[in-house]
Amino acid sequence: MPEEQIPGLSDYFREVDEESQAKLALARECGDKKGEAKILYNLGGHYLFFSSGNIQGAIDYHQQALALAREIGDKHREAQCLAGLGTCCTVPWERTKKDHLQASHFFEAALTVAREINDQGLEGQYLGDLGWSRLNLHDYVGAEQHFEQALAIARKIADRKLEMGQLSHLGSLFYQQENYERALSAFEAAAVIAHEIEDQFAVAYNLGQICSLHHSLKNYPQAIHSIEQAIAVYEAIGKRGLFLTANSLVQLADIYAEMQNYQQAIACWERALAVDHPYVQSGSLWDHIQEQIAEARAKMDGQS
Secondary structure (H helix, E strand, O other): OOHHHOOOHHHHHHHHHHHHHHHHHHHHHHOOHHHHHHHHHHHHHHHHHHOOOOHHHHHHHHHHHHHHHHHHOOHHHHHHHHHHHHHHOOOOOOOOHHHHHHHHHHHHHHHHHHHHOOOHHHHHHHHHHHHHHHHHOOOHHHHHHHHHHHHHHHHHOOOHHHHHHHHHHHHHHHHHOOOHHHHHHHHHHHHHHHHHOOOHHHHHHHHHHHHHHHHHOOOHHHHHHHHHHHHHHHHHHOHHHHHHHHHHHHHHHHHHHHOOOHHHHHHHHHHHHOOOOHHHHOOHHHHHHHHHHHHHHHHHHHHO
């Protein structure tokens, strides 16, 4: 959907963009190249995640920041920009093998710089990113090796958030390999750490993954219990968790529909439709939910 058709998002994007452009002009006027590189890097991230698909804008800002970081010898920023370019190759998700190979190239370069400056936190992060790009290429052996290396570093430097992320990555890897027992163990361990560090988004994310695992195994009561917990967490987060609340309600509805409990499924889909978020109120999710409700009602009529 074009940016201007999404209420709220375009206003937020433009507000941050205008503020950043003003700061960028000031940094250039003052000759503050380090500050300029930081602002350019942040603009790259802003365009990547909030511009509704302007990936080229994100790439351009990351490339400008990278050139400036190299000019002033800021190796830390150089590594960040390389990794940012890697992420640009993986968003949106409908990417080709060529894109994922390019992402691997950028993450490998970022990893090399992180090791040069002996920043183990960045090293662990980029090992995980590289592992994810290998997973997208279905290189399961390579992906697991990188995730395990990142996990070892996270535990060595006591970085709980990095540890949690690598456990979640391993869970996704094992899930794709249909090794459900190891996947469940990894996601459960990640959820425990998420609770400990009070990262509510990560708590709910891992609960959602646990739900998906139980759903795949037809363990419906466990799946429902996990996703209901995730929904409660997203609802407690408030405005920032609205879209994920809706997604989780759809996930719960799909489980009830598979169980042929269409009345409960419809109730969950209708709760999702009531979520006040622009991505819910307009676009493909709204259409998908309406279609599912209509299909469920037709099946209910057929049963009567």
